[in-house]
Amino acid sequence: MLKSSLRSIFISYLWILSYVVFYAGVVAKHPLHIGGMYPSSHPYIGHRMIEMGKIANMAIRDINAREDILTQYQLKLNLRDDKFKKIIASQILFNQTLFGPQLIALLGPYTSTSSSVVAPMARYWNLIQLSTGSTSAQFSNRNEFPYFYTSKLTDITYNLIRAKFIKHFGWKRVAILHRSDISFDTGAQHLQTELEKQHIDVIAKENFVIDPQLQLNAIK
Numbered sequence: 001m002l003k004s005s006l007r008s009i010f011i012s013y014l015w016i017l018s019y020v021v022f023y024a025g026v027v028a029k030h031p032l033h034i035g036g037m038y039p040s041s042h043p044y045i046g047h048r049m050i051e052m053g054k055i056a057n058m059a060i061r062d063i064n065a066r067e068d069i070l071t072q073y074q075l076k077l078n079l080r081d082d083k084f085k086k087i088i089a090s091q092i093l094f095n096q097t098l099f100g101p102q103l104i105a106l107l108g109p110y111t112s113t114s115s116s117v118v119a120p121m122a123r124y125w126n127l128i129q130l131s132t133g134s135t136s137a138q139f140s141n142r143n144e145f146p147y148f149y150t151s152k153l154t155d156i157t158y159n160l161i162r163a164k165f166i167k168h169f170g171w172k173r174v175a176i177l178h179r180s181d182i183s184f185d186t187g188a189q190h191l192q193t194e195l196e197k198q199h200i201d202v203i204a205k206e207n208f209v210i211d212p213q214l215q216l217n218a219i220k
Contacts, residue, residue: 029074034060035096035127036077036107037114039084049110052132053079056107082109089114090121097125105129112136112183119148136183137190155187163194173201175219180207 036056040049060075078096082089089109096103106122109115110133119139122129129148131139137155139148166174174195178188185207192202206215 036079037082086114137186175204
């Protein structure tokens with residue numbers, strides 16, 4: 001009698017355990033982590049970045065709530081403030097990739113300057129990267145940046161508009177002034193080439209680090 005009772009209890013336990021294991025396997029979702037950085041503390045665009053972070057989290061919630069995609073997974077977004085500085089942006093990348101959890105993608109940085117530091121490193125982790133503010137033409141090179149995408153028009157696209165604008169007003173001699181940074185060098189060079197194709201004389205191409213006054217005086 002005792003053995004029969006114990007056997008029944010044991011069988012019931014196994015049924016319960018099997019149900020728990022099966023239910024946990026069905027319900028539990030594997031987390032997919034997305035890292036990110038944006039200048040939320042910037043004095044001028046910080047409020048926009050905060051709103052962008054809220055929108056990104058809303059999108060994550062909407063995707064996680066759907067039952068027709070990623071049914072076995074749950075997206076998790078971890079955004080950090082890079083303070084509009086490329087050094088801090090690169091530190092965030094290292095912290096998130098080296099100390100886990102493992103990332104599948106990266107949101108940001110917002111600027112071309114920070115992206116020019118983060119993107120060359122992120123590719124070695126095969127991270128799909130989306131920037132909402134980078135416009136540098138260098139990121140159009142799919143050999144160097146195979147996983148980088150931006151939601152902004154690139155400088156190459158803007159250069160076509162600039163060339164049309166200059167041609168519309170009949171200007172024949174122009175000067176190019178741009179910030180001294182690899183993020184802008186490619187775009188400036190492309191603009192010069194595009195203007196020369198349309199027989200517009202580029203009389204000077206100057207770059208500056210912080211204050212462009214000296215270069216402006218040279219152009220004048």
